[in-house]
Amino acid sequence: MIKLPAKYKSILNTKETEHAIVAIKDFFQLALSTELNLTRVTAPLFVGAGTGINDDLNGVERPVSFPVKALNEKKMEIVQSLAKWKRMKITDLELEPGFGIYTDMNALRPDEDLDPIHSIYVDQWDWCMAIDPKDRTVYYLHEIVKKVYRCIQRTEFFLYDRYPEIKPILPKEIKILYADDLQREFPNLTPKEREDKMAKKYGAIFVTGIGGKLPDGSIHDGRAPDYDDWITESGDGHRGLNGDILVWNPVLNSAFELSSMGIRVSPESLKAQLEERGCPERAKFEFHSKLLNGELTQTLGGGIGQSRLCMFLLRKAHIGETQVSVWTDEIKKDCSKRGITLL
Helix, strand or coil: CCCCCCCCCCCCCHHHHHHHHHHHHHHHHHHHHHHHCEEECCCCCEEECCCCCCCCCCCCCCCCEEEEHHHCCEEEEECCCCHHHHHHHHHHHCCCCCCEEEEEEEEECCCCCCECCECCEEEEEEEEEECCHHHCCHHHHHHHHHHHHHHHHHHHHHHHHHCCCCCCCCCCCCEEEEHHHHHHHCCCCCHHHHHHHHHHHHCEEEEECCCCECCCCCECCCCCCCCECCCCECCCCCECCEEEEEEEECCCCEEEEEEEEEEECCHHHHHHHHHHCCCHHHHHCHHHHHHHCCCCCCEEEEEEEHHHHHHHHCCCCCHHHCCCCCCCHHHHHHHHHCCCCCC
């Protein structure tokens, strides 16, 4: 459980924070789009229910839905993320391998448990790139991970150049790890405790293989079965072509996830993952049937939390300091007592 620091004072005041948030977002999205050859596209706020396009995240979260009068009360859903929509967009654009898209994604996740790093409102850069089927390897995934990490590093230095009181803390390199190796090495620790231990040791880590079964039959963390590939053998004794970028957050004294990303499912891995999760009936949905019929481009993509990145770079203690959301009276009272200003 993430705990707020006992002693805390924001480095920047509220006005400076608002200016810094704009600067971070402008700089980072330009760095990311340049590094990965991404073009910006406009994203939907909602999609049709029953199409399979909306993301199920861990498979249990309920999307916000509403009927549309002009469409004979057809039910629409507020997006939870855009993993599947992006793949359809790339297919429609007929992008060549090595080129992709990014978008400013805003979502609602009403089932989220509220704490210093989670809120109902989610804002992230959702990005996706076309890849050659031969590049469906963990090695290619890790190359892209390092490029994304370099963008985060550059943004940290950019911020330091503007606000010298915010010292850079990210290590030069990101450490590549595997969830199954961590489970074997630390069988008595929970996945969160393993992340904390490794993030504190290395400063920045990428935990590979999230969603598939570990050697003891557990999973490191939940993943839906229909976007990231977490079942395919990676060719080096591991399973999974996805993972999370985590950094050590000294303000919260905890590992801190900035991005989830991965190579997207092939027809074969989608079928296997639907079977493993006990939901083969999803194959009839629009997105899934197109994928199983080989009609969708092979892609690699992910999401990078905007408020999360700003929170980390600005050394904030609560995500409510970098975004506007809703909080319980207890949370607001606790933050006020600790000198944390929620936007």
